[in-house]
Amino acid sequence: MDAATASLVVNSVVAVGSCAGWLFYVKAINENRNHWKDVAEGRKGEIEELEKRSPEFMEKTLEERIGVREREIERLKRDGSENEEALSIAQFEVSMLEADLGRARSFGIIANREYARNDISVGGSLEKDGIEVVLLGFASVDSGMLMVTDPCYANNWKESTDDEISEALSGTPSGGPHEYSYAGACEASSSPNGQLHFELGHPGAGVAFTTALGDGHYPVYAEKFEGDLIRVFVDLG
Numbered sequence: 001m002d003a004a005t006a007s008l009v010v011n012s013v014v015a016v017g018s019c020a021g022w023l024f025y026v027k028a029i030n031e032n033r034n035h036w037k038d039v040a041e042g043r044k045g046e047i048e049e050l051e052k053r054s055p056e057f058m059e060k061t062l063e064e065r066i067g068v069r070e071r072e073i074e075r076l077k078r079d080g081s082e083n084e085e086a087l088s089i090a091q092f093e094v095s096m097l098e099a100d101l102g103r104a105r106s107f108g109i110i111a112n113r114e115y116a117r118n119d120i121s122v123g124g125s126l127e128k129d130g131i132e133v134v135l136l137g138f139a140s141v142d143s144g145m146l147m148v149t150d151p152c153y154a155n156n157w158k159e160s161t162d163d164e165i166s167e168a169l170s171g172t173p174s175g176g177p178h179e180y181s182y183a184g185a186c187e188a189s190s191s192p193n194g195q196l197h198f199e200l201g202h203p204g205a206g207v208a209f210t211t212a213l214g215d216g217h218y219p220v221y222a223e224k225f226e227g228d229l230i231r232v233f234v235d236l237g
Contacts, residue, residue: 059101062097062100062101063101065097066094066097066098066101069090069093069094069097070094072090073087073090073091073094076090096202099204130225130226131223131224131225132223132224132225133221133222133223133224134221134222134224135219135220135221136220136221136222136232137219137220138217138218138219138220139217139218139220139234140216140217140218141211141214141215141216141217141218142215143186143215144189144210144211144214144215145185145186145189145208145209145210145211146208146209146211146218146234147185147189147196147206147207147208147209148206148207149196149205149206149207150206153180153205153206156180156198156199156205157180157181158179158180158181158184158199159181159182160181160182160183160184161183164181164183165182165183165186167183168183168184168186168187169186171187177195177197177201177203178191178193178194178195178196178197178208179196179197179199180196180197180198180199180205180206184196184197184208185206185208186208188207188208189208189209189210190210194207194208194209195207196208211236212236212237213236213237218234218235218236219234219235220232220233220234220235221233221234221235
């Protein structure tokens with residue numbers, strides 16, 4: 001074999017080897033791309049589920065539901081008085097959805113402030129993070145329990161008989177629903193679920209819970225961020 005032929009053979013082998021290496025490289029890239037594509041597809045459902053839990057998604061969903069109910073209310077009003085019961089129910093649903101929307105917006109504001117607080121100083125002190133702790137006042141306890149509720153609901157407080165109170169204190173606590181009354185608070189505070197219910201049966205009237213040391217005079221504190229109250233807690237110890 002002369003020199004020219006040998007050189008041609010060597011160049012051909014190099015070319016074939018280079019081509020094979022390039023094909024292997026392209027194949028590896030494609031496989032890697034397909035792998036991450038599969039990972040992305042697998043995580044897509046997780047991401048969508050997390051997005052559904054975000055305050056922004058909740059606000060959008062609640063606003064859409066309120067819009068549907070408001071259009072339904074307008075239709076019922078046009079139809080006349082025969083739909084008074086359905087109209088009343090729809091109006092009640094709108095008020096509850098608006099309350100949920102307000103809570104979702106408040107949660108979103110608090111969450112954003114928490115992110116800002118963490119960005120300022122991760123693991124830092126409350127003072128450095130802009131959180132101010134203040135004493136709001138004291139809550140006196142003579143029943144061994146406390147309750148969180150909206151003051152405007154106090155007019156709907158149901159008076160309990162002595163027998164109802166005795167039964168609530170001596171009976172086996174249940175998971176509810178617990179009525180918005182002293183007997184209901186007694187039962188709720190000693191059960192796994194402290195939720196109090198409205199007269200129509202839906203939750204939200206308040207939350208009752210026992211104190212660690214029974215009766216006493218307990219301080220109530222608030223955490224403020226940029227002057228706004230974002231969290232309240234009771235020192236029950």
